[in-house]
Amino acid sequence: MFKSRQLTIAVIALIGVNAIWGLSFPIMKFLNLQIDTHFSVIDHEASFGLRLASVAWMISIRFGLALALLTVCFRDLMRNASRTEWKAGACIGVCFYFGLICQVAGLATIPASRSGFLTSLTAVFVPLSTFILIKRAPDFLVGCGIVVALLGVAVLTEIVEITTYGLNFAPQVLQLWTLGDTLTTVGAICFTGQILLIDVFSKRMNSAGFTPGMFTAVVGLALLTFIIAKPFAAECRNASWTSLAIKPTFLPLLGILGSVCSLIAFVGMNKYQPYVTATQASIIYSLEPVFASGWALVLPGWLSTLTGIAYANEKWTIPLGLGGTLILLANVIVLWPSGCKSQGTERSP
Numbered sequence: 001m002f003k004s005r006q007l008t009i010a011v012i013a014l015i016g017v018n019a020i021w022g023l024s025f026p027i028m029k030f031l032n033l034q035i036d037t038h039f040s041v042i043d044h045e046a047s048f049g050l051r052l053a054s055v056a057w058m059i060s061i062r063f064g065l066a067l068a069l070l071t072v073c074f075r076d077l078m079r080n081a082s083r084t085e086w087k088a089g090a091c092i093g094v095c096f097y098f099g100l101i102c103q104v105a106g107l108a109t110i111p112a113s114r115s116g117f118l119t120s121l122t123a124v125f126v127p128l129s130t131f132i133l134i135k136r137a138p139d140f141l142v143g144c145g146i147v148v149a150l151l152g153v154a155v156l157t158e159i160v161e162i163t164t165y166g167l168n169f170a171p172q173v174l175q176l177w178t179l180g181d182t183l184t185t186v187g188a189i190c191f192t193g194q195i196l197l198i199d200v201f202s203k204r205m206n207s208a209g210f211t212p213g214m215f216t217a218v219v220g221l222a223l224l225t226f227i228i229a230k231p232f233a234a235e236c237r238n239a240s241w242t243s244l245a246i247k248p249t250f251l252p253l254l255g256i257l258g259s260v261c262s263l264i265a266f267v268g269m270n271k272y273q274p275y276v277t278a279t280q281a282s283i284i285y286s287l288e289p290v291f292a293s294g295w296a297l298v299l300p301g302w303l304s305t306l307t308g309i310a311y312a313n314e315k316w317t318i319p320l321g322l323g324g325t326l327i328l329l330a331n332v333i334v335l336w337p338s339g340c341k342s343q344g345t346e347r348s349p
Contacts, residue, residue, distance in 0.1 A: 022291025049232025089213025116292030156323025
């Protein structure tokens, strides 16, 4: 009974984490728009140096703030985390950093809702990776789920068109799959590594203790990336990073990402994910794009009105709705049976 109550609390907490993460998609998209406006570039024409430097710069500020708040608000957690937990957190942070940098860079050229659904492919990659690691072919349901997921991505990105004759490949397939789609999918693979590492390390360590090492690794990698990429961002000569950071329309949003979407969300994730299995966690995480799409339908217009920067509310299109539904259906097909057979990795609080 007690374990059942723990599982219920963990599921509710992780759903809340996904609602917070969903909020981060339109906010990150809006921050990208502000960067493009500040440096007088168009999203698809920005240099690789600027895109990489701007993403790393935002991540360093976001998680630097989260680390500072963690030090102040969770002093016991910082003090009690063992050296082993710091190292485990750093490994998790490396996977998360590369996933995040791909995701944020991809958001510069694709809508927030599309990014959210592509990121949810993590729920398919987790069991697929598990099967690969133990050298066993996927069972029938997993195979069906992967096929449905691929179909969902094809519909979502409009590579496959819905016509009166059924589903057909679009005439310009290569042009419809963008660099942003590729980056976001690679990011989902990195997030898969993050979930698997938390699942492995939490079996013998206090998972909440991963957070300090995770945030420190992310900040360190982001600063290093920014230092390396900045000289290759020719557009930076037109304006300064400092003047952008202190804008009243920029810093508060980064503050929300650092405090709510990073500190609160990841402390919650690291604390409650060990009460469920990796596959159960992936099912819950598949709700993230639903929240991301919901926020993207209402938040951009409000931000645009508040700041004067053009960012229209996203619209619920048939490809987005059908493709997203297929991806969510694939998550359930792949994960639900295995998730129901296990009660998760239980720990005493």
